[in-house]
Amino acid sequence: MHSEALSGGFADPPIQSAQAFRKVMEAMARPGTIHEISGAEPPVPLSQAAGSVLLTLCDGDTPIHLAGGHDTEAIRDWLAFHTGAPLAAASECMFALGRWEALKPLSAYPLGTPEYPDRSATLIVECDELAAEGVELSGPGIEARAALSLPEVAAFRANNALFPLGLDFIFTCGSRLAALPRTTRIHAPEAC
């Protein structure tokens, strides 16, 4: 284990995770809104926002799937030291972390069961940009319309159609995050 795995956690976990969780909750309750979240200094390529989300929500009870370029020794060590979360295959994870291309296909993740739709994975998607523009959104948490720069349209539309089953998404970029629960309807321009 490298010594940098030992640093970069929350300095004051009870307070910082409470503040970070409120941002995550606001994001999940109001799809399309973008929130600043900080506290974690994780190893690259893990963003501050994704690191803070993982510190806030993950522990020994939450298997994590690391996809593609995020499956590095530095990130594995950092997660092991700070969260103790076990690593798992996509089909058995509660949280998955990676870039959009690496996380696909979405059919690999648990969608929940009809009796327990909450037993589905939450995907933390690292993005190069995150803006409240692009694809139009509506649904619970949105007064009229919201917009978010989603990496694609078809996959999220298919996920919404599975409701009440389905995956939930947290998009992270630097120190900012937004979220997309399974309830959000996607209104794409005709071109997509």
Next chain:
Amino acid sequence: MNDYNFAYLDEQTKRMIRRAILKGLAIPGYQVPFASREMPMPYGWGTGGVQVSAAILTPGDTFKVIDQGADDTTNAVSIRKFFERTAGVATTEHTGEATVIQTRHRIPETPLTEDQILVFQVPIPEPLRFLEPRESETRKMHSLEEYGLMHVKLYEDISRHGHIATSYAYPVRVEGRYVMDPSPIPKFDNPKLDRSPAIQLFGAGREQRIYAIPPYTRVVSLDFEDHPFEASKADHPCDLCGAEDSYLDEVIIDDAGNRMFVCSDSDYCASRQAQGHRGRLSPEVA
């Protein structure tokens, strides 16, 4: 020196509750199981609401607790003191100043805003429980959207009383999918659940369930075309502040059976009186 972890609960418990809240928000009206903890108060005193509040409070919050609308009852005062002591948060009795409001069986009269979170204490989260005691069956009924039994129950009300007699814990349908128990709020409060700008979280400690309604979510009270839902209240103005639009408590005031009606929302009533509104039994101004 504070000898408790921030907001009393340990971090692992808070993470577990926080994950349940997120899934609850993603599946509006669905009851997410969670591992409810022993709290330093008995079940039935709001342990579900307290655990949800503990998981969402931050040091910058201003916290309000109401019990049947009142800020000054034993339950409300002890929960407020509990979080003053363990989380060091500011507390208030004014709805407008609060960022997190924990409530037992009422929604404040003052409309909530986007910057507020309402936490409900829930005794029996399963709306179908009194119709079907088996959890395995009610879970199946929810998964199949099999809610006919609930309509039969409301119909039996009509055939027996001539109208839907259910007056509190009146079942609602959330976003056209899950039938949900709004906790024992009077049905007068049901319309306030619909498209509320605030996040609404529900915690049932003994029954170990958390559920949620995100902002601006459609919440429809169940009814029939020929017996539409009606948000009823006592047909009186408040005897202290004269409000015609607030939910009232009936209070017996002497041995002769005389009664008075007062706002159940103590903050709403007090602020109206402070603004000079008077009711039938208001003391004379000195």
